[in-house]
Amino acid sequence: MTVSASKFYSSGTDATDVALESAFFAKLKMRNGTFKLTQPSRFRELEVAFRPYIEKRANALCELLDVGVSTGLTTVELARFLKDCGAAASIVATDLFIEAHIVELAPGFRVFCDPEGWPLQYDVRGITVRPWVRRLDYVTLAFIPLMIGRSVLQPRLHLRIRAGMSKPVQMITRSLPADGEIVFVENDIMLRSERFIRRFDMVRAANILNTGYFSPDQIHIAIENIHSYLRGPGALLMIARTNRARENAGTLFELNRDGSFAVLERVGGGSEIERLVLDFRAPAIADG
Ligand SMILES: C[S@@+](CC[C@H](N)C(=O)[O-])C[C@H]1O[C@@H](n2cnc3c(N)ncnc32)[C@H](O)[C@@H]1O
Structure with missing residues (x-):
């Protein structure tokens, strides 16, 4: 019961x-209409594949954004993984419903x-x-x-x-670390948040920007917002999706100097929205 x-x-x-x-x-x-679904240990193979890139940049990973975290169970695992890689990062975990x-x-x-x-x-x-x-x-x-x-x-x-x-x-997990390194914020990735602009060294969007759920136009808006939340060149973006067989497809991107994204590593053939991310170009900022 x-x-x-x-x-x-x-x-x-x-x-x-x-x-x-x-x-x-x-x-x-x-x-x-969505359920609060998440599962422990769903990203093991991503951690293995992306680890060398995270370890190499550990000192530069101070603030992270985890988008669409549900209860934050996998955010806790992300925090553990980062610590294990030598990064002392604080994480902002967002969801529409908290x-x-x-x-x-x-x-x-x-x-x-x-x-x-x-x-x-x-x-x-x-x-x-x-x-x-x-x-x-x-x-x-x-x-x-x-x-x-x-x-x-x-x-x-x-x-x-x-x-x-x-x-x-x-509606968050009770397995949070006691040190307060994860802060939960109700937030819609489709709406630009001024307080997040150029703040994060890495953004993760796992099991949220799925083509079956959002249209390409909506995904483009989300990528535009995520792009604006990244601190600058060298910042990381991790996008992943877990299928019914609990296998992951994901891509780790790095932000280039010209504002475009480059692929660092892929798992399971890469993210289904990889092309949308690679084709993304930041809109030019109008002169004041
Ligand atoms: C399937 S869960 C993924 C949880 C976790 N990231 C994982 O992979 O286990 C998707 C979450 O995205 C949230 N979500 C859906 N649309 C969103 C939006 N526009 N902005 C922020 N979160 C959203 C849902 O509320 C849900 O909790």
Whole structure:
């Protein structure tokens, strides 16, 4: 049975149990229809292949951006890998959905939801119920109470959150290193963030800029934003995707002096968006 958010965020569960943590987050369907999916140790072969390049640049890797991190489980592994390579880097980990709330609407009835009141999990006296609709629900008509429930509850949940009548939590892994080297920030890679401009020595985008999910135009916008977030020539960009067989295809790029990207190394034939990255040219900055 799925553990409830109240229990998960209490001291009653084993914070080192990564399987329980992944199972809890994997059942949460976000407002945009995606699930909080990630898996431990998914990038081993990338680490092996990219290691010499990271080790060579270890002293220059101070600030990193990890885009679309889900719960940040693989960000923790990235931090470990960097340390192992001799880099003392701090990491900004971003995702569209990080903040969440537990709201008690009635005695014995709690809802785990996002800051807009979008329900992620119902908890009726410890028994969890998913708020999202799956295909079978259209056959059994279970979609009717689920959809009515959501539209009735969302505004009430939002009001309670705004009134401070909720327990705020973050949908992030509990296996974070204690030294605070990873900072989580809610951020959309499709929207330019001024505070990230020319800040990072390396950016990683793993299992996010997929051609099946984003259009080439959207991927181009993301590359443009990532490009603007890189500190300058010599900065690194790692793009990867894991397939169903848990094999990775990824490319490690370096930023050239002229603002274009060059391939340093490939795994599994390289990233599916490698051509889009190599063809990218930064727009000229207009003279003031
Ligand atoms: C499949 S997970 C990848 C997690 C992790 N990087 C990994 O490879 O295990 C993709 C994540 O990207 C996030 N995401 C989707 N669109 C995004 C966007 N426009 N900006 C930032 N994050 C986004 C989703 O919320 C989701 O958590």
